[in-house]
Amino acid sequence: MSQVKSPEAFLGYKLGDRYSPHFKVVNYFRQVAENSPSMVKLEQYGETNEGRPLLLAYVSTAENMANLENIRKNNLRLAGTALDRMAPNENMPAIVWLSYNVHGNETSSSEAAMMTIWELVNPANTKTKEWLKNIVVVIDPCINPDGRDRYVNWFNSVVGKIADPLPFTREHMEPWPGGRSNHYNFDLNRDWAWQSQVETQQRIIKYNQWLPQVHVDFHEQGYNEPYYFAPAAEPYHEVVTPWQREFQVMIGKNNAKHFDANGWLFFTKERFDLLYPSYGDTYPMYKGSIGMTFEQGGHSRGGAAVINEDGDTLTLYDRLYHHFTTGMSTLEVSALQSSKLVKEFKSYYDKARSTPGGEFKSYIIKYDESDRLDRLKKLFDRNGIEWSYTNSATYTGWNYFSNKSEVFKAEPNDIVVNANQPNSNLVRVLLERNSKVTDSATYDITAWSLPYVYGVNAFGLTNYVAQVSKTVTAATAAVGVSSQAASAYAIRWNGMNSAKALASLLKKGVKVRYAEQPFTTQGINFEKGTILITRTSNQSLDGKLDGILQEVTAAAGIGFYPLNSSFVDKGYDFGSGRVRIIQAPRVSLVTGDGVSSLGMGEVWHFFDTQLQYPIHLINVNDVNKNTLRQTDVLILPDGNYRMLSDKSMNEILKEWVSNGGKIIALENAVAQLSRNDWGIKMKSDDKKDDKKDDKKDEYAALRKYENRERDMLVNANPGSIYKAELDNSHPLAFGYPGFYYTLKQDDNLYEFIKEGGWNVGVIKKEAQVSGFVGTKLKEKMKDGLLIGVQDMGRGKVVYLADDVLFRSFWENGKLLFCNAVFMVGQ
Ligand SMILES: [Zn+2]
Numbered sequence: 165m166s167q168v169k170s171p172e173a174f175l176g177y178k179l180g181d182r183y184s185p186h187f188k189v190v191n192y193f194r195q196v197a198e199n200s201p202s203m204v205k206l207e208q209y210g211e212t213n214e215g216r217p218l219l220l221a222y223v224s225t226a227e228n229m230a231n232l233e234n235i236r237k238n239n240l241r242l243a244g245t246a247l248d249r250m251a252p253n254e255n256m257p258a259i260v261w262l263s264y265n266v267h268g269n270e271t272s273s274s275e276a277a278m279m280t281i282w283e284l285v286n287p288a289n290t291k292t293k294e295w296l297k298n299i300v301v302v303i304d305p306c307i308n309p310d311g312r313d314r315y316v317n318w319f320n321s322v323v324g325k326i327a328d329p330l331p332f333t334r335e336h337m338e339p340w341p342g343g344r345s346n347h348y349n350f351d352l353n354r355d356w357a358w359q360s361q362v363e364t365q366q367r368i369i370k371y372n373q374w375l376p377q378v379h380v381d382f383h384e385q386g387y388n389e390p391y392y393f394a395p396a397a398e399p400y401h402e403v404v405t406p407w408q409r410e411f412q413v414m415i416g417k418n419n420a421k422h423f424d425a426n427g428w429l430f431f432t433k434e435r436f437d438l439l440y441p442s443y444g445d446t447y448p449m450y451k452g453s454i455g456m457t458f459e460q461g462g463h464s465r466g467g468a469a470v471i472n473e474d475g476d477t478l479t480l481y482d483r484l485y486h487h488f489t490t491g492m493s494t495l496e497v498s499a500l501q502s503s504k505l506v507k508e509f510k511s512y513y514d515k516a517r518s519t520p521g522g523e524f525k526s527y528i529i530k531y532d533e534s535d536r537l538d539r540l541k542k543l544f545d546r547n548g549i550e551w552s553y554t555n556s557a558t559y560t561g562w563n564y565f566s567n568k569s570e571v572f573k574a575e576p577n578d579i580v581v582n583a584n585q586p587n588s589n590l591v592r593v594l595l596e597r598n599s600k601v602t603d604s605a606t607y608d609i610t611a612w613s614l615p616y617v618y619g620v621n622a623f624g625l626t627n628y629v630a631q632v633s634k635t636v637t638a639a640t641a642a643v644g645v646s647s648q649a650a651s652a653y654a655i656r657w658n659g660m661n662s663a664k665a666l667a668s669l670l671k672k673g674v675k676v677r678y679a680e681q682p683f684t685t686q687g688i689n690f691e692k693g694t695i696l697i698t699r700t701s702n703q704s705l706d707g708k709l710d711g712i713l714q715e716v717t718a719a720a721g722i723g724f725y726p727l728n729s730s731f732v733d734k735g736y737d738f739g740s741g742r743v744r745i746i747q748a749p750r751v752s753l754v755t756g757d758g759v760s761s762l763g764m765g766e767v768w769h770f771f772d773t774q775l776q777y778p779i780h781l782i783n784v785n786d787v788n789k790n791t792l793r794q795t796d797v798l799i800l801p802d803g804n805y806r807m808l809s810d811k812s813m814n815e816i817l818k819e820w821v822s823n824g825g826k827i828i829a830l831e832n833a834v835a836q837l838s839r840n841d842w843g844i845k846m847k848s849d850d851k852k853d854d855k856k857d858d859k860k861d862e863y864a865a866l867r868k869y870e871n872r873e874r875d876m877l878v879n880a881n882p883g884s885i886y887k888a889e890l891d892n893s894h895p896l897a898f899g900y901p902g903f904y905y906t907l908k909q910d911d912n913l914y915e916f917i918k919e920g921g922w923n924v925g926v927i928k929k930e931a932q933v934s935g936f937v938g939t940k941l942k943e944k945m946k947d948g949l950l951i952g953v954q955d956m957g958r959g960k961v962v963y964l965a966d967d968v969l970f971r972s973f974w975e976n977g978k979l980l981f982c983n984a985v986f987m988v989g990q
Pocket of ligand 1: 267270353382383
């Protein structure tokens with residue numbers, strides 16, 4: 165009866181013979197769904213930035229498929245997240261979710277997805293039909309279609325009739341920025357919890373509607389590496405349960421059995437840890453699933469065939485067949501263990517609701533009149549984290565900002581997150597002040613405590629807190645009504661909504677000013693940085709000013725204040741020199757070889773999708789006198805710039821700055837400027853310290869070979885949070901309190917600027933707040949500059965030594981960046 169075709173019969177080539185562009189993968193899945201309607205349901209859950217479809221295929225027996233919606237709803241009842249609150253049935257199939265190609269240049273995996281779905285529906289394969297009685301398989305054939313096609317289209321354009329296996333040839337050298345990331349060069353396997361990217365946002369909606377018991381994320385690594393599968397490496401976050409560990413071992417052993425039978429090499433328990441919450445393995449783990457990463461060798465440089473160090477030729481077919489094998493092995497074990505998987509899943513959530521672990525039973529998060537808390541609430545909503553308002557009462561809790569236990573009063577707009585909820589483990593992981601790790605050798609940042617990331621104060625409490633469900637409208641937010649009588653309008657400068665409104669006003673040609681000093685008028689206090697729009701300077705808008713203001717502020721989600729005079733009761737009048745005009749800057753972003761694609765992508769994505777202000781992307785080789793002449797602000801993202809090692813290029817840039825240009829340098833770009841006489845100097849006491857140590861202990865140099873990896877950790881800082889002190893009288897820190905929590909991912913620290921510049925953000929002693937920092941490094945990380953401004957002629961250089969736009973998730977850094985773009989130097 166079934167006319168369903170194998171990949172080879174449908175595509176016209178054997179899988180592995182060549183790369184399938186994304187549309188062919190899509191067409192194959194459609195064909196399978198059309199010709200196996202009783203076993204397969206295909207759903208488009210979204211679209212990428214470049215307009216490619218995102219798909220999920222649900223596969224099971226005809227009997228399960230007829231009952232699919234009930235299985236889904238029942239599964240949510242098991243977790244306690246179903247809306248209907250009906251009692252769950254524990255006698256249900258388990259849900260196994262297979263995700264392919266999250267990294268676009270790890271290309272064998274979407275090919276493996278086609279082989280996998282084929283073997284599930286292939287009438288001749290009786291084994292899989294047995295498994296499907298106990299499981300529903302969800303297949304995402306390609307999480308990152310834009311990245312995949314960037315790689316595949318490039319590769320297909322450079323390969324000859326016979327693939328060249330020599331690893332130094334052109335087809336093994338993927339050009340910048342590579343296909344790993346999505347359209348905006350974001351790493352989608354760092355985005356699960358934050359959901360800054362459209363692919364993730366759309367997928368997590370589906371994920372939370374299903375909550376699979378097992379999730380596998382298929383990856384590739386360097387082509388010399390043997391296959392990696394679960395069990396994962398230490399550190400595991402302590403919320404990972406014994407059953408989650410045990411099932412990883414079961415899968416690992418079954419995979420090993422199949423690999424041994426074929427004589428394929430593999431490794432387990434190394435390198436890929438379970439800590440950072442935004443991976444495709446940890447995020448499912450913190451939602452009660454068994455999350456796993458599988459890694460085949462061959463990403464990016466694997467081509468269609470490559471000769472590895474062992475002298476063996478690794479082909480695309482080998483790679484996809486290995487992925488196919490571990491996928492099948494996972495389904496086999498999951499089918500055998502399905503009732504245990506369902507039972508353990510239910511008990512995970514039962515426990516989450518009744519006896520959550522962790523230091524705190526609840527968290528009260530303070531409203532501060534900015535949009536920061538609103539953004540955090542959105543993040544909670546996206547992750548299914550329950551929050552509520554609470555009674556205005558007095559509580560005792562541990563204050564995240566002051567770092568001690570205090571009595572405090574909850575206000576009407578504050579929110580509470582109680583830990584006794586289905587997502588209590590995720591709540592704990594995201595809100596705990598310091599993650600307890602079983603090992604410090606980790607793959608990613610070690611601190612992400614949300615109050616610091618969002619810059620909102622929070623209190624951790626050891627008891628549950630009463631919830632008040634009614635929504636409270638922010639009493640203090642101004643709702644503006646424009647009136648012809650107003651001579652000026654004011655907009656508070658306290659968050660991304662303010663910046664969005666400013667960007668939009670500038671785009672529309674409105675003349676905007678900012679107040680350098682606080683002022684009081686009509687009985688209202690305004691802070692430094694307040695945006696002012698005066699009617700006088702905007703007469704050219706021909707009476708449209710009021711309409712524009714209404715529209716812009718409504719779109720940005722912010723209020724404004726009509727003021728009837730430019731005369732103020734306290735502070736400087738609007739005609740004063742202390743009230744500065746903001747010129748709309750022409751902003752250029754340097755991209756291309758040597759520039760960090762992730763760092764550049766963060767800035768691009770920020771301008772394009774959040775701020776919505778024009779940004780001009782220039783290739784690094786095209787930065788010259790001519791392009792600089794058409795630029796007011798030049799952004800140098802993290803990177804390793806050849807032009808900054810070039811003397812004449814440094815001179816050209818300095819001359820341009822002296823004539824009124826502004827450079828915003830981020831991360832390693834700051835380090836490079838510090839080596840080229842730009843005024844900033846890196847603290848370089850490392851060598852001195854080492855010598856001192858050696859004197860203290862004659863035997864310090866005697867290190868054990870087997871400890872070599874661990875020894876490196878004493879100097880490591882994979883990513884931890886420091887509290888920087890801010891000079892918020894400087895425009896770079898407008899809208900901030902006197903401090904900022906920065907994500908420090910290296911040991912770069914600069915000397916205080918003694919003249920000709922401003923030390924806007926510095927760390928002094930004991931500034932480390934959360935996360936792992938190596939013992940030796942910890943000593944050195946004090947008394948230095950992280951955020952600064954250098955005056956140079958009529959221009960400025962802004963130094964941001966840390967990534968203030970980190971993964972678009974470091975919410976509280978975004979306003980700093982906007983200050984650098986719009987406020988500094990006006
Ligand atoms: Zn990967």
